[in-house]
Amino acid sequence: MAPNKKPYQNFLDNLRHAAKAISLAPSALEKLETPEAIHEFQVAFERDNGERVIVPGYRVQHNSARGPYKGGIRFHPEADLDEVKALAALMSLKCAVVNIPMGGGKGGVTVNPKELSHSELERMSRAYFRIGTEKGVFGVNRDVPAPDVYTTPEIMAWMMDEHEKILGYKSPGVITGKPLELGGSLGRSYATSQGGFYILQNYLQSIGKKPSDITVAIQGFGNAGSYFAEMAQEAGCKVRAVSDSQGGLMHHEGGFAVEKLHKYKQEGGSLRGNFCEGDTCDIKKMEEEKVTMLSNEELLQLDVDVLVLAALDGVVHRENAEKIQAKAILELANGPVTAEADAMLEKRNIDVLPDILANAGGVTVSYFEWVQNRSGDVWEEEYVNSKLKKIMDHAFDDLIQIKRKYPNASYRQAAFILGMERITNAMGLRGQI
Numbered sequence: 017m018a019p020n021k022k023p024y025q026n027f028l029d030n031l032r033h034a035a036k037a038i039s040l041a042p043s044a045l046e047k048l049e050t051p052e053a054i055h056e057f058q059v060a061f062e063r064d065n066g067e068r069v070i071v072p073g074y075r076v077q078h079n080s081a082r083g084p085y086k087g088g089i090r091f092h093p094e095a096d097l098d099e100v101k102a103l104a105a106l107m108s109l110k111c112a113v114v115n116i117p118m119g120g121g122k123g124g125v126t127v128n129p130k131e132l133s134h135s136e137l138e139r140m141s142r143a144y145f146r147i148g149t150e151k152g153v154f155g156v157n158r159d160v161p162a163p164d165v166y167t168t169p170e171i172m173a174w175m176m177d178e179h180e181k182i183l184g185y186k187s188p189g190v191i192t193g194k195p196l197e198l199g200g201s202l203g204r205s206y207a208t209s210q211g212g213f214y215i216l217q218n219y220l221q222s223i224g225k226k227p228s229d230i231t232v233a234i235q236g237f238g239n240a241g242s243y244f245a246e247m248a249q250e251a252g253c254k255v256r257a258v259s260d261s262q263g264g265l266m267h268h269e270g271g272f273a274v275e276k277l278h279k280y281k282q283e284g285g286s287l288r289g290n291f292c293e294g295d296t297c298d299i300k301k302m303e304e305e306k307v308t309m310l311s312n313e314e315l316l317q318l319d320v321d322v323l324v325l326a327a328l329d330g331v332v333h334r335e336n337a338e339k340i341q342a343k344a345i346l347e348l349a350n351g352p353v354t355a356e357a358d359a360m361l362e363k364r365n366i367d368v369l370p371d372i373l374a375n376a377g378g379v380t381v382s383y384f385e386w387v388q389n390r391s392g393d394v395w396e397e398e399y400v401n402s403k404l405k406k407i408m409d410h411a412f413d414d415l416i417q418i419k420r421k422y423p424n425a426s427y428r429q430a431a432f433i434l435g436m437e438r439i440t441n442a443m444g445l446r447g448q449i
């Protein structure tokens with residue numbers, strides 16, 4: 017874990033920094049500093065051996081001035097209230113930055129889902145959503161969850177089903193990121209990466225570069241990282257290095273063929289596992305494939321044009337920020353750069369394309385899913401992606417306008433300013449401030 021990991025304080029630091037730049041009224045700032053509601057659940061479920069266990073669950077509803085609360089649910093052993101609060105607040109800003117009519121919320125259960133059987137996972141997921149439904153927390157016009165770390169379309173299906181059983185009628189729009197068969201949207205599975213890739217294209221254009229001019233390193237080869245690698249390769253970027261939780265691989269020259277990376281992962285269980293067992297690595301195979309092993313920490317410090325952070329939060333912090341050599345960072349994960357590290361990178365002129373812009377493609381297509389569910393319509397994939405592109409392009413342009421108005425603002429600060437202005441305008445119109 018990163019030194020001094022304090023997610024909510026991190027959020028407050030960023031919020032106050034941006035509020036200062038626009039001289040936001042203290043009453044408005046105070047509202048944004050405080051979630052509208054915090055729900056704590058005792059999630060009780062049965063293990064396969066009949067034992068009854070209780071794990072802590074949370075749903076934080078940060079702000080709903082612009083629409084129903086929106087944001088994922090994560091299952092993680094380190095998920096706690098402080099983290100969920102921070103992530104809920106980031107969702108309010110994220111939805112505002114891309115200008116979709118939703119507020120911000122987040123859920124979490126402190127559990128290691130890898131230690132649960134499939135049926136235990138189902139019982140726990142249903143129990144979490146049952147409590148939230150019975151307490152009136154979730155609802156299609158109230159609070160609309162989605163997947164986040166270690167939660168999947170299948171889990172969304174269980175949760176929707178539990179909700180509908182209690183309601184006694186269908187309400188697929190209560191949750192997004194569902195399987196296609198149950199009202200999921202085409203394009204949702206890769207939407208986070210697609211949105212991030214549109215932002216990268218906009219950014220490169222703004223600095224006079226083309227995708228084929230650049231090298232990238234990607235930390236994280238889960239859903240977001242692997243789709244992003246494919247898009248980067250297709251556009252001509254050189255994918256120099258990738259990693260997963262077991263470690264990373266760097267290509268000696270040029271970049272990886274992403275199909276190979278999928279093959280490595282499949283055959284070896286992890287990227288590294290394809291070449292090494294414990295500390296013993298197959299040197300011959302590595303040479304043939306032009307591959308070097310590297311740790312996650314080494315990957316972060318590679319001299320590439322763009323470092324893509326697609327793993328967990330807090331991975332770039334004050335102890336390693338000075339060692340970053342990439343020219344720019346794109347945040348596909350939530351909160352991967354701490355506020356302290358952000359300030360250090362800013363001083364060194366390393367641009368950070370922040371999570372609340374760069375990974376907003378996921379929630380944007382979630383919003384499309386919600387619209388489709390409420391209207392009973394089914395959109396074609398090309399239509400989803402063309403609408404997503406327009407939204408991401410607009411958000412980037414809006415950010416550039418803010419940067420023109422506040423020339424000292426970093427991308428993160430500009431995104432906070434944009435989100436904050438939109439939310440406080442909505443609060444003002446409602447007479448809340």
Ligand code: GLU
Pocket residue numbers: 086087088089160161162163164165192193350375376378379380382383
């Ligand atoms: N968990 C994703 C995020 O952090 C998606 C949220 C959603 O689709 O509502 O943006």
